[in-house]
Amino acid sequence: MPGPGAHTMYALGVGVGLMRLSRGRFGPHHCLFYAANAFLGPDLGSFAEWLGSFASSSASLGSLSMDLVHHPFYYPLLLGLPLSFFYARLSAALLRHGILDPASNVPLNKMQCFILLSAGSLSHFFLDHLFEENGHSTMYTWILSTGWWKSRAPVNPDAVIVVGVLCTCLFAGFVYINRLKTGESIIKRSDQSLRLILFIAALYCIWCASQIYWRNPPQPAIGEEADLGVVIFMSLYFFLPHCLCLLSMNQRDHPETADQLPF
Incomplete structure (x- = not known):
């Protein structure tokens, strides 16, 4: 400790x-x-x-x-x-x-x-x-339990699509908010960027939780990655x-x- x-x-x-x-x-x-x-x-x-x-x-x-x-x-x-x-x-x-x-x-x-x-x-x-x-x-x-599985966790196609779309939206949204000649202050753009990150993070956590806890039988959200636990822990602490x-x-x-x- x-x-x-x-x-x-x-x-x-x-x-x-x-x-x-x-x-x-x-x-x-x-x-x-x-x-x-x-x-x-x-x-x-x-x-x-x-x-x-x-x-x-x-x-x-x-x-x-x-x-x-x-x-x-x-x-x-x-x-x-x-x-x-x-x-x-x-x-x-x-x-x-x-x-x-x-x-x-x-x-x-x-x-x-x-x-x-x-x-x-x-x-x-x-x-x-x-x-x-x-x-x-x-x-x-x-x-660790949000990403560890007893057998080798498969990377499901639906996980690749969902995570790919969310990450693409995050990058594209960030670039759009901070594009050249917007005429907005850096403070306003940073606030908008933060709201975008929080929105994508919420969707990301909902996806992970739905696959691990709500699906029957459960399946890995993103292979063996413990993204749900990491995102929540880092956000809180x-x-x-x-x-x-x-x-x-x-x-x-x-x-x-x-x-x-x-x-």
Whole structure:
């Protein structure tokens, strides 16, 4: 299972990259609270279970805390509100006492803290699901199960046609949206491209699920490829937390870097 070092370095590395690319809109306060929740956040349940192990009367309570808090979604739902208030006050105190530069001259608000807390929780389990239990975690086993078959999985013609059409639509749609002389801003085109990707991804997942779970007898969706599990896992635990980090950014550039390129 990944330890504190791996969680912290992964989250801080992502945070520093976003801080650089965003020109300070994702600042040191963002990095600190995102990394803190990726490192310690859901492991508060593990810590409570460890404390409960020293007293037999508290063992069941510690185990319950582990089950409830050490979870990618229960952690922000149960502790998100009080911790968001705490982080917002801490951000203001760090700024007021000159301990940590926020790069925007304003502390984080409660909503930003809640978003960063949720992003940190998901990033925590991005590593946990991949590298705990010697690769036999429930999530990782499910990912592989969407593409593994006891015998050699055939590549069915209907799968080739459906996947080929979807991938062709994705490439063609992207080129069409970003064609020359559209007159639209890059922001609008990027939003349209994102909606296209999400639409094709939804159709792709529906196709895979229909072949694996709804068809009787089931058949491989795309040969031995575990695309359904990979797409869902990466969407929830990789892209979503990074999107949440972007959502938590401040609205204005840091004045010292507003006229500089991000590289």
